[in-house]
Structure formats: structure tokens, C-alpha cells
Amino acid sequence: MGAPLFLFDFDQTLVAYDFRKRLPALARGTGVSQYRLASSWWAGGHEAAAEAGDPDSTEAYLAAFREVTGAALDREQWIAARRAAMTPIPGSIRALRLAATLGTVSLLSNNPIIFRDCLPELEPEVAAILGGNDLVSAVLGARKPARRIYTRALGWFGVDARDAMLVDDAGANIAGATAAGLSTFHFDRDRPGRDADALERAIRDFAADVARRHG
Structure with missing residues (x-):
């Protein structure tokens, strides 16, 4: 681990x-x-x-x-x-790709099963980076910000809360993840370009912190 x-x-x-x-x-x-x-x-x-x-x-x-x-x-x-209804945010997808080089990446999204099944057609670049780690709330039987969705996601991957980070635009979801012990990055949908740069820094810092703790 x-x-x-x-x-x-x-x-x-x-x-x-x-x-x-x-x-x-x-x-x-x-x-x-x-x-x-x-x-x-x-x-x-x-x-x-x-x-x-x-x-x-x-x-x-x-x-x-x-x-x-x-x-x-x-x-x-x-x-x-x-x-x-969708427009890709290039900086966020770039950050997702970076995260995939430093650890495990997955969605944790409030969406139905049909969304998960259709993700490769909806957003093929994201689906390719995720490599099948396409958790949606329908799979876990709970919606954010309920605490159990975070604990079930951690259990899915066998990861301790201290080793997990949620990236989300909704304050309630960030609060729920924080309460469950995860680190978080609150993405600002109103300034996606600027926040994508900050997100990359946060991803690198978090990966380094996890590596230090497990070193």
C-alpha cells in the first residue's frame, strides 16, 4: 500500500x-x-x-x-x-492524467448506471485515463455527500482515508469527504483554468505527503 x-x-x-x-x-x-x-x-x-x-x-x-x-x-x-450539455475542461483532464501517474484515479460522481455504461462514448479521453475506475453513486448505493459513499469508495479500493483525496466542485460534497477523513480540493467551476493549475500543485503535494508517510 x-x-x-x-x-x-x-x-x-x-x-x-x-x-x-x-x-x-x-x-x-x-x-x-x-x-x-x-x-x-x-x-x-x-x-x-x-x-x-x-x-x-x-x-x-x-x-x-x-x-x-x-x-x-x-x-x-x-x-x-x-x-x-457537456464541455470538457482541458486543465482538469490534464490534472486527472497527472494524478494517474502518481496513484490510482477514479470517478466518484452522483450519476446513474446508464452514465457509467456510456462514459466511454460520452467522454472517451476521461474513460481512457480512468481505465475502468468509473465509480458512480449508483454502484455504491449512496449519493454524495452521505458519509457512506466515501467509506464505500475507500473500501472498494482498500485504501485508508488518509491516503485519498476528493476533487469536487460542491461545498457539501467537500464537507462530507472531509468529515470522512479524506483530503479534498474544492474546484471552483467559475475559474476552471486557474483552479486547474492549483489542482495540479495539490495533486503533487498530496502524492508527496502520502509517499513520505509510507516511506
């Missing part, structure tokens, strides 16, 4: 994400109004439930979406709408 674990949020950390672009794309693809989609699926709590692991497969997610909204959404339409 002794190698650091770097856990990265996805939306607003590795990519900029704008739900206001995703919803119109879904409406165009399915022929169901934005209002119906938002008021039935998202406001009805179904996306949050999917992020916690219910439904637990891509097929079940799409079937539930169809049942709740009346929209016959397929995998390709879901990918197209999700991708329409």
Missing part, C-alpha cells in the same frame, strides 16, 4: 455541465415537452433515485424513463442529450 487514491467528481469538475442544454435535446429527441420531462422525471425524484442505484441497469433506467415520462428514450438519444 502507500499509493494515493484520487477521486474526481465529473460534472463541473472534469466537464462543464449545463442542464439547460440537455433538457431541450431530450425534448427534441423524444418529442415530449421539456416541461413534462422535467416535472415528471427530475422533479419527481426519479433521477435522484437512479443515482442511488434504483434502477440498477441501463435497460431498467430507460424503461422507467419511458413509463414515467411517456418518452421512448433509447441509449443513443440519452448519450446525445447528455453530451450536448
Whole structure:
């Protein structure tokens, strides 16, 4: 043991994400109004439930979406709408690549199973760097900032909290990780270029600290 674990949020950390672009794309693809989609699926709590692991497969997610909204959404339409809302943050992806040279990297993102299954198509560069370490909340059965998602992620990799760092844009998620004993980097979505440089320094410093403790 002794190698650091770097856990990265996805939306607003590795990519900029704008739900206001995703919803119109879904409406165009399915022929169901934005209002119906938002008021039935998202406001009805179904996306949050999917992020916690219910439904637990891509097929079940799409079937539930169809049942709740009346929209016959397929995998390709879901990918197209999700991708329409995403813009990669080059500096953050560069920092992820750096972290992969210094320890283990993984996502730790509030997202449903369909997101994990489609990640190689949504963001192939990120997926390639992660190499299969694509933890999402649906896999762990809990959403950030609940303490158990952090402890379950640590258990997944067999890593002590002191050897793990979370990179996330949400203050509540940072607070939850801190309470669970992880080191953190609070990424500022409003200044991604500047914060990406600071993130690289934090990654190097954390890796050096872990190496000293295990030296």
C-alpha cells in the first residue's frame, strides 16, 4: 500500500455541465415537452433515485424513463442529450492524467448506471485515463455527500482515508469527504483554468505527503 487514491467528481469538475442544454435535446429527441420531462422525471425524484442505484441497469433506467415520462428514450438519444450539455475542461483532464501517474484515479460522481455504461462514448479521453475506475453513486448505493459513499469508495479500493483525496466542485460534497477523513480540493467551476493549475500543485503535494508517510 502507500499509493494515493484520487477521486474526481465529473460534472463541473472534469466537464462543464449545463442542464439547460440537455433538457431541450431530450425534448427534441423524444418529442415530449421539456416541461413534462422535467416535472415528471427530475422533479419527481426519479433521477435522484437512479443515482442511488434504483434502477440498477441501463435497460431498467430507460424503461422507467419511458413509463414515467411517456418518452421512448433509447441509449443513443440519452448519450446525445447528455453530451450536448457537456464541455470538457482541458486543465482538469490534464490534472486527472497527472494524478494517474502518481496513484490510482477514479470517478466518484452522483450519476446513474446508464452514465457509467456510456462514459466511454460520452467522454472517451476521461474513460481512457480512468481505465475502468468509473465509480458512480449508483454502484455504491449512496449519493454524495452521505458519509457512506466515501467509506464505500475507500473500501472498494482498500485504501485508508488518509491516503485519498476528493476533487469536487460542491461545498457539501467537500464537507462530507472531509468529515470522512479524506483530503479534498474544492474546484471552483467559475475559474476552471486557474483552479486547474492549483489542482495540479495539490495533486503533487498530496502524492508527496502520502509517499513520505509510507516511506
